[in-house]
Amino acid sequence: MRKINLEKTLGLLVLICVLAALTNRPAYAQIDPSGEWAPRFHEDQPERIPGPELGDYLGLPVNDAARLRADSWDATLLELPENQCRPHPSDYAWRGPAQLRIWKEIDRESQKLVAYHTHISWQAPEQTIWMDGRPQPPDYTPHTWQGFSTGKWEGDILAVTTTHLKEGWIRRNGVPRSDKATISTHIMRHGNYLTVAVIIYDPVYLSEPFIRTTDYFLDPQQEIAPYPCEPVIEVERPAGVVPNHLPGTNPFLLEFPANYGIPPEAARGGPETMYPEYRGKLATMKTLPKPAKRVPYN
Numbered sequence: 001m002r003k004i005n006l007e008k009t010l011g012l013l014v015l016i017c018v019l020a021a022l023t024n025r026p027a028y029a030q031i032d033p034s035g036e037w038a039p040r041f042h043e044d045q046p047e048r049i050p051g052p053e054l055g056d057y058l059g060l061p062v063n064d065a066a067r068l069r070a071d072s073w074d075a076t077l078l079e080l081p082e083n084q085c086r087p088h089p090s091d092y093a094w095r096g097p098a099q100l101r102i103w104k105e106i107d108r109e110s111q112k113l114v115a116y117h118t119h120i121s122w123q124a125p126e127q128t129i130w131m132d133g134r135p136q137p138p139d140y141t142p143h144t145w146q147g148f149s150t151g152k153w154e155g156d157i158l159a160v161t162t163t164h165l166k167e168g169w170i171r172r173n174g175v176p177r178s179d180k181a182t183i184s185t186h187i188m189r190h191g192n193y194l195t196v197a198v199i200i201y202d203p204v205y206l207s208e209p210f211i212r213t214t215d216y217f218l219d220p221q222q223e224i225a226p227y228p229c230e231p232v233i234e235v236e237r238p239a240g241v242v243p244n245h246l247p248g249t250n251p252f253l254l255e256f257p258a259n260y261g262i263p264p265e266a267a268r269g270g271p272e273t274m275y276p277e278y279r280g281k282l283a284t285m286k287t288l289p290k291p292a293k294r295v296p297y298n
Contacts, residue, residue, distance in 0.1 A: 030153050030156060031156045031189045033189050033194060034102050035101075036099075036100075036101055036218070036219050036220055036222035037216035037217065037218060037219065038100075038216060038219040038222055039100065039215075040217055043214065047171065048095055052172055053173065053256040054174075054253065054256065055173070055252060055255065055257070055267055057171070057175060059274055060206075060210060060273070060274075061207050061210050061269070061270065062205060063205060063207045063270075066170075066175055069205070070176065071174075071250050072247070072250070073174025073244075074244055074245055075243075076235070077244075079234045079235050081232065081233060084231040084232070086123070087123035087125040087145050088122065089146065090125065090145070090149070090183070091165065091183045092168055092170070092177075093125055094198060094214040095212070095214055097122045098120045098214075100118060100120055100216055101120075101222075101224060102118050105117060114131060114132050115128050115130050116128075116131065116158070119224065121224050123229060125145060125146055126146065128146070129160050130150050130151065131151050131152070136148060143164045143165055144164065144165070145166055145168075147162040147164045147165035148162065148164040149185075156188070156189075157187070159185075160184070160186070160187065161182065161183070165177075166179055170205075170206075176205050177205060178202050180202065181200055181203075181204070183198060183200055183201070184198075191218075193216070193217060194215070195214070196215075196216070197212075198213075207270070253267075254288060257287065258289070258290060259291065266282055266285060
C-alpha cells in the first residue's frame with residue numbers, strides 16, 4: 001500500500017512540474033516579431049514618400065471638424081522651431097521613412113516577457129508595449145507622442161492597445177487625430193515579412209474607425225543611424241505668428257480634384273468614400289475642368 005501511495009505521490013509531483021513548466025512558457029502559436037525590419041513602400045507610396053496632395057481627404061472617414069482643421073492647415077507650419085523635431089506619433093510612425101527595430105525585454109529572475117520595444121529611424125521615437133498585464137493609467141496621466149501601450153497575444157498576432165497620445169495626424173496634409181483617440185495595432189509576422197495593421201478610433205475627428213496596413217521585410221544587416229535634431233529659425237516671423245488659412249481662404253483645396261479628375265465632393269472624404277460601393281456614386285458626380293498644362297520655357 002505504501003509503495004502504491006509513493007508512486008501516486010511521485011506521479012502527482014511530476015504532473016505538477018510539467019504543468020508549471022507549461023504555465024511559464026508562451027503559447028506555441030506566438031511568433032516573436034523581434035528583429036531588424038526594412039519598410040516596403042509599394043503600398044500608398046505617393047502618400048508616404050513625396051507626400052499627400054493638399055485637400056485630399058478621399059478614403060478617410062473624417063467629419064466636419066476634421067475638414068475644418070485640415071482646410072486651415074498650412075505647410076509652412078513645419079518651419080516653426082517647435083515643429084521641426086516633432087516625431088511621428090506611434091500610430092503614424094509605421095508609415096514614415098521607418099527603418100524599424102523591435103526587441104523584447106525579459107525579466108532576469110523569472111525569464112518572463114515584460115515588454116516589447118520599438119525604435120524607428122526618423123526622429124528616433126521609441127515605443128514600449130507592456131506585456132506584463134499592467135492596467136492602463138488614469139485619464140489625467142500626461143500624454144506623449146508614443147502614448148501608453150499594452151499588448152496581448154491573439155493566436156499568433158500581437159494585439160496592442162494605445163492610449164494617452166498627444167494630438168497627431170492621420171495624413172500629412174493637415175488631417176488631424178485627436179488626443180482622445182484609442183489605437184488598436186495588430187503586429188503579424190509571416191516568416192521574413194511583418195505586417196502592421198493600425199485601427200484608429202477617434203471620437204473627435206472620425207465618424208468611423210480608420211484602418212491601414214504597413215509592410216516590412218526582415219533585414220538582419222540593417223544599420224539604423226542616430227537621428228540628432230536641433231531646431232533653428234528657418235524663416236523670420238513676427239512673434240506669435242502661426243501660418244494658417246482662415247475658413248474659405250485656402251487657395252489650394254481644388255488643385256487635387258482638378259488635376260486628377262475627381263469630383264470635389266469626393267475629395268472632401270467621409271465614411272462612404274472608404275467603400276467600393278462609392279464608385280457608383282462617383283460616376284454620377286461632376287468634376288472640375290482640368291487645368292491647362294504648363295509648357296516649359298526654353
